[in-house]
Amino acid sequence: xxxxxxxxxxxxxxxxxxxxxxxxxxxxxxxxxxxxxxxxxxxxxxxxxxxxxxxxxxxxxxxxxxxxxxxxxxxxxxxxxxxxxxxxxxxxxxxxxxxxxxxxxxxxxxxxxxxxxxxxxxxxxxxxxxxxxxxxxxxxxxxxxxxxxxxxxxxxxxxxxxxxxxxxxxxxxxxxxxxxxxxxxxxxxxxxxxxxxxxxxxxxxxxxxxxxxxxxxxxxxxxxxxxxxxxxxxxxxxxxxxxxxxxxxxxxxxxxxxxxxxxxxxxxxxxxxxxxxxxxxxxxxxxxxxxxxxxxxxxxxxxxxxxxxxxxxxxxxxxxxxxxxxxxxxxxxxxxxxxxxx
Amino acid sequence: xxxxxxxxxxxxxxxxxxxxxxxxxxxxxxxxxxxxxxxxxxxxxxxxxxxxxxxxxxxxxxxxxxxxxxxxxxxxxxxxxxxxxxxxxxxxxxxxxxxxxxxxxxxxxxxxxxxxxxxxxxxxxxxxxxxxxxxxxxxxxxxxxxxxxxxxxxxxxxxxxxxxxxxxxxxxxxxxxxxxxxxxxxxxxxxxxxxxxxxxxxxxxxxxxxxxxxxxxxxxxxxxxxxxxxxxxxxxxxxxxxxxxxxxxxxxxxxxxxxxxxxxxxxxxxxxxxxxxxxxxxxxxxxxxxxxxxxxxxxxxxxxxxxxxxxxxxxxxxxxxxxxxxxxxxxxxxxxxxxxxx
DNA sequence: ATGAAAGCGCTAACAT
DNA sequence: ATGTTAGCGCTTTCAT
Numbered sequence: 001x002x003x004x005x006x007x008x009x010x011x012x013x014x015x016x017x018x019x020x021x022x023x024x025x026x027x028x029x030x031x032x033x034x035x036x037x038x039x040x041x042x043x044x045x046x047x048x049x050x051x052x053x054x055x056x057x058x059x060x061x062x063x064x065x066x067x068x069x070x071x072x073x074x075x076x077x078x079x080x081x082x083x084x085x086x087x088x089x090x091x092x093x094x095x096x097x098x099x100x101x102x103x104x105x106x107x108x109x110x111x112x113x114x115x116x117x118x119x120x121x122x123x124x125x126x127x128x129x130x131x132x133x134x135x136x137x138x139x140x141x142x143x144x145x146x147x148x149x150x151x152x153x154x155x156x157x158x159x160x161x162x163x164x165x166x167x168x169x170x171x172x173x174x175x176x177x178x179x180x181x182x183x184x185x186x187x188x189x190x191x192x193x194x195x196x197x198x199x200x201x202x203x204x205x206x207x208x209x210x211x212x213x214x215x216x217x218x219x220x221x222x223x224x225x226x227x228x229x230x231x232x233x234x235x236x237x238x239x240x241x242x243x244x245x246x247x248x249x250x251x252x253x254x255x256x257x258x259x260x261x262x263x264x265x266x267x268x269x270x271x272x273x274x275x276x277x278x279x280x281x282x283x284x285x286x287x288x289x290x291x292x293x294x295x296x297x298x299x300x301x302x303x304x305x306x307x308x309x310x311x312x313x314x315x316x317x318x319x320x321x322x323x324x325x326x327x328x329x330x331x332x333x334x335x336x337x338x339x340x341x342x
Numbered sequence: 343x344x345x346x347x348x349x350x351x352x353x354x355x356x357x358x359x360x361x362x363x364x365x366x367x368x369x370x371x372x373x374x375x376x377x378x379x380x381x382x383x384x385x386x387x388x389x390x391x392x393x394x395x396x397x398x399x400x401x402x403x404x405x406x407x408x409x410x411x412x413x414x415x416x417x418x419x420x421x422x423x424x425x426x427x428x429x430x431x432x433x434x435x436x437x438x439x440x441x442x443x444x445x446x447x448x449x450x451x452x453x454x455x456x457x458x459x460x461x462x463x464x465x466x467x468x469x470x471x472x473x474x475x476x477x478x479x480x481x482x483x484x485x486x487x488x489x490x491x492x493x494x495x496x497x498x499x500x501x502x503x504x505x506x507x508x509x510x511x512x513x514x515x516x517x518x519x520x521x522x523x524x525x526x527x528x529x530x531x532x533x534x535x536x537x538x539x540x541x542x543x544x545x546x547x548x549x550x551x552x553x554x555x556x557x558x559x560x561x562x563x564x565x566x567x568x569x570x571x572x573x574x575x576x577x578x579x580x581x582x583x584x585x586x587x588x589x590x591x592x593x594x595x596x597x598x599x600x601x602x603x604x605x606x607x608x609x610x611x612x613x614x615x616x617x618x619x620x621x622x623x624x625x626x627x628x629x630x631x632x633x634x635x636x637x638x639x640x641x642x643x644x645x646x647x648x649x650x651x652x653x654x655x656x657x658x659x660x661x662x663x664x665x666x667x668x669x670x671x672x673x674x675x676x677x678x679x680x681x682x683x684x
Numbered sequence: 685a686t687g688a689a690a691g692c693g694c695t696a697a698c699a700t
Numbered sequence: 701a702t703g704t705t706a707g708c709g710c711t712t713t714c715a716t
Contacts (some may be wrong), residue, residue, distance in 0.1 A: 411692070
């Protein structure tokens with residue numbers, strides 16, 4: 001391209017050295033100003049900043065990383081299988097929370113789809129000094145297979161670990177037990193007494209914890225629990241589970257679904273059976289997915305604020321990198337969203 | 343499984359120099375092997391690779407960038423306002439597409455939420471040599487305010503530009519005109535003759551193009567178009583528009599909504615009016631959002647495959663960076679998803 | 685085909 | 701408080 005050499009300056013991006021020259025100070029001083037070193041005179045700071053502004057100088061990240069051995073970058077790892085359900089608002093929101101928090105810091109966010117066929121690629125990326133820390137989110141699954149890397153660099157997980165042997169990892173999780181508990185209590189408060197549940201997979205923390213909250217609420221109220229069927233968090237699975245619930249023949253005036261997708265499936269199964277929501281059966285979901293409001297009747301559900309979860313994860317990681325003391329676990333609140341399915 | 347060594351060495355991450363030593367060659371040669379230089383003997387390549395494997399060597403990105411003046415990173419910019427609707431599956435899918443394609447390359451993805459209060463931050467980031475190129479996505483809006491930066495570094499936009507003066511930017515867009523056209527033709531094919539539309543904002547390319555497709559189909563069929571109301575792509579807006587459509591008093595047996603969210607709103611308004619879908623009024627949406635299948639009846643809609651759009655954007659940018667000739671515009675296909683609302 | 689050596693732009697001791 | 705001086709780990713002419 002470039003037919004060069006006519007005239008004109010190569011117009012290279014300005015370097016720290018050029019700033020030093022314009023400001024009439026040494027490069028070290030410029031560096032100090034850039035990094036907010038406490039020991040620089042206000043006057044000098046002003047002069048340097050003026051030079052920076054004049055030249056429109058922006059520090060070169062690569063050079064900085066190389067010299068300081070810090071990247072100012074963090075990785076957000078999304079396992080491939082969950083990426084397929086990236087359309088899942090949960091994920092998108094977590095990512096949003098992470099990105100939002102990070103934009104208030106000097107960290108850069110590197111989004112990584114972890115290939116499951118070549119897990120080493122991710123591993124090498126993380127160990128290759130590309131980032132100062134990592135965030136791992138895997139929907140509902142509690143997969144902490146990156147735990148071992150926690151010794152090599154700071155890692156914060158989204159969702160509590162499933163295995164007990166992974167308890168030394170840092171994580172942020174929504175208060176699933178509490179959410180299921182208040183949802184169930186709400187049902188009870190509205191006079192429902194024969195409460196069934198469509199539980200999530202019992203090998204995932206979210207599935208386990210939500211069922212637990214359900215049971216705790218019932219126990220506290222002295223109620224015997226209705227039938228429980230587990231499904232896979234999908235609409236189709238929820239519909240099936242609902243049919244099985246009905247097929248048990250046990251009376252039932254309310255159902256707690258472990259997520260909104262399954263609740264959506266339950267609507268269909270209930271309609272098939274000629275049952276009306278909430279008149280015959282009250283229904284309550286979990287996650288506060290966007291579409292819940294478009295169902296009819298609009299779905300009452302539990303909000304777990306994934307954006308907050310993402311922000312919390314990012315905040316925690318930044319602290320960890322800074323070497324600040326940080327608790328292993330952080331639990332974000334869940335709250336009931338009242339609509340009209342109950 | 344390497345337990346901590348009895349003797350020596352702080353176990354630093356291996357450098358290229360160490361690889362050179364182990365392989366018994368110069369650093370330059372190792373570098374050549376790493377970068378697939380054509381002029382290295384197969385034997386030497388083998389020896390070097392063995393050393394790399396033995397040491398578990400991973401090149402340092404910062405050093406590489408600094409020396410080569412390439413970052414191997416690309417930025418994905420999401421304007422803040424749209425980030426608020428990040429839960430919008432459209433976005434999440436585009437991001438997924440981008441990330442997926444990039445994971446098959448050596449590029450790293452830097453996700454950036456562009457603060458609208460401080461647009462300079464993003465600008466400086468892009469100009470600061472942090473990335474080799476950028477992707478800009480702004481839902482439905484056609485905002486190409488970063489166009490000017492296109493001269494400083496390669497940029498690919500999601501969605502066609504709204505202003506004619508931005509025609510020199512590179513972009514990928516879904517074939518909205520075609521999508522609306524086939525949806526309308528489908529309605530016609532099913533015997534509908536009084537077809538109305540809930541159009542999107544007429545200051546957004548997606549809104550404009552979809553209405554255009556609708557009109558083209560009607561004109562081709564020699565049908566006069568039913569009433570058209572525009573709304574803001576939201577469910578509430580869609581519901582309102584539907585009410586206005588009904589209030590016109592004009593007969594109408596089908597409605598094309600410019601997106602699924604508005605279609606969802608229309609369901610409610612139709613139900614209020616005692617009209618049944620699809621018996622009285624056929625309804626068709628656009629976007630193929632996840633929740634469409636959970637509506638009852640399930641919504642027939644147009645799929646625009648945002649994942650493909652994201653992949654296409656990434657592919658295009660990578661080519662642009664490589665200096666390959668690339669067409670300004672790339673249009674991704676749209677297709678009808680038949681369900682039962684028609 | 686391979687090696688030697690000079691940086692890339694910055695930070696971090698160490699001086700002063 | 702500011703300047704000097706080495707590198708950080710890699711790529712890239714230029715020799716050979």
